[in-house]
Amino acid sequence: MKKRIPAVFLLLVILAGGLVLRVSRYGYAFQDRGAIMAPSTAEHWTGTDELGRDRTVRVAAALFIGLMGAAAAAAITTAIAACFGLLAAFSPSSVAALLMFLSDGFLSLPWLFLLMMARSLLPLTASPLETAVTTFLVLAALGWPACAHAIYRGARSLRSAEWMIQGRACGLKSRQLIRLHIVPHLRPLLLPQFLVCVPAFLVAEANLGALGLGVGEPMPSWGAMLLELDNSALLARSHWVYLPIALLALLLLILESFAEVETHA
């Protein structure tokens, strides 16, 4: 039951976002130049932004782009971490030590600056979709070392488990051992890692966006929308400017509760 509450909330948020995108007449990039910073109306439920773009649609689109991007990046980073952790766990101790040293070295890099550097190396003509994909790929590529450590420790304990020895004695090949025994046993470790990464990547993208290095305009992103909060002129004109940060905070709480419940399950 405890596990279902955040899942239900998450589903509700996603359904609401999907409904908005489904029923709205406007695309996220459409500029209604006759309705700049419009208040809440039947046409624009939460008003429009400085360029007359429907705020509800943009928030809903940012929700989907952010969630899908963060989930995909979290899946990739968890997969990389799993591969790295397993490789280290089932390697001779000297190789394992080297791999973990590499992972530690990677962890100690100034990742935020690397992230900014990698993102700024994109060609100027990169489309908004390409910038979004690259942003989340870069996050995935830089986020795995912390997970790899946890997985290494978990997999290390599996290596000497009795059922592993029995599996080997029964003639199971390595691939079969991984599929039938290791992955199911690591699942309680991998899923929380994945769930922890999703909100972390959402926040990282929002910060990159606030620095102008996230998803390119006119594609909506949390970061670009949060930038509106840095403009007192806008804050004075509409309270709906706070909608993206309120929704982002709600989303992060839901995702974190989800991860918390899964970790303690």
Added chain:
Amino acid sequence: MRRLLRSPLLLAGLLMTLTVFAPCQAAPRQPGELAWAIHYDPKSFDPAKVDDEASELVRYLTGGVLLRLNRQTQEPEPQLAESYRVSPQGTLIVFKLRDGLRFSDGSALTSADVAWSLRRVLAPATQSIVAAEFLAPGEVTIDAPDKLTVRVHLPKRVIAVGKIFDEIAIEPANRPSEGRVTSGPFAVAEYKRDQFVRLRRNPNYWRRDGAGAQLPYAAGIRLDIQNNREEEISLFLRGEYDLIDRLAPEYFGILAKKSPQSVRDLGASLNTEQLWFNQAPSAPLPEFEKAWFRNRGFRVAVSQAIHRADLARIAYDGHATRADGFISPANKTWHNDALKAPHENAADANQMLAASGFHRGNQLYDSAGHAVRFSILTNAGNAARQKMAAMIQQDLAATGMQVTIVALDFPALIERLMHKQDYEACLLGVTNAEPDPSSMMNMWLSSSANHQWNPSQKTPATEWEAEIDRQMELQASSPVPSVRKLAVDRVQQIVADQQPFIYLVYPNVLEAVATELRGVQPSILSPGPAWKIEWMRRAEGGR
């Protein structure tokens, strides 16, 4: 939640968010000091090498000049020169210096210093932008027959004498000091990169007020390097700053509500906002892209597709006027009232593109089948420009062009524009310091490094650029006002026909001046409210 805070990504994110939205703090104000913000570090304190606005302001505040252009009457007024005389042919200018002039370090200022400073500006090694305004700087000779007389021999008549000498600061001969030893009202006292430039009063400044009191009144000036407009407004409202020059339009309404006496809309400025395409042969762009940008039909179609009235209304909250040419209607003497600019219409734009070899599929393609997609660079931190870029992105999408917007910080932008020429299109503004078109020579002459769409040409790349060169040189050398006007009108028409710069809007001059500040006189010309700096001071009781 504990876990949320333990995550390094999240923690860094939260820290960054706190940094971005942290309250601002200005450096402490020294007694009698004026303070306001500039938006980036001056690139050079050497007055002869100024080529950006921040450095120009520092030069204005520190540099002593022979003549100063009155920002209201637009007439030159003698400064270090007590008087000057131009020969009937316009090829000899004789300056008579004031007696007893001194630099800020107490050393005497003589004609030798003036001659040295002028020669330094004219020397090719200095690469001074002002030199181009002499038309043939290599042929200018200077002599100083006595301590108070300087003669400038010109190979050709130069019209805007007041403007040119307004930009040449007189420094001690053979002792260039990057603004630390000056003959102007202030001298550079301290510079902290990314923080502030502090100027102190020149105790030996030549000028006194009617009662005989030494000018300037202010003990010093602190120019904070402040790229965040939000913080600038906040510091102004807290009384930490005395003025805001070129107030961003979105804040005009807010300040007008909170402090109606402090804000002023002076109407259309002489400045322009424009979009241009990179036509430089050396640009590291594919040849097919260069071919688009050199195609007049392509440029005209882009111009036709842009809704300028929307740009003025939305990006500037109505504090701007749509633009067709490089001379603002505020410049009544030189604006071409009969200018014929391309008609703004999306259907006409599509027709023009079709006639120029482009065709539509699900997007726009050139005749070789390349999809038309390019990026528009603009500077980060300028909300109006970023809004205009987003609106142009949508306007051009109606023609099938795919545009991406890239906002870079100013130094990175200048690096791409001026040095690497690694960009496709750029949206920026030009600040016109004075109305006379002679001051725009460095932008229009094809040989100039500031001829942005194709700089430093050895010979004009096109016939129409050659014609612009001829007409600009004619207007700069002819003593007959009607001939000059005809030449400038012709240049305006060529530019409207060819659209090397696609003019968007003329922003209005918006400024905010603290109610405690005295001695301020409004002007639409740069440096705006600070042009009478010698007379500016805070009222008694002001912080």
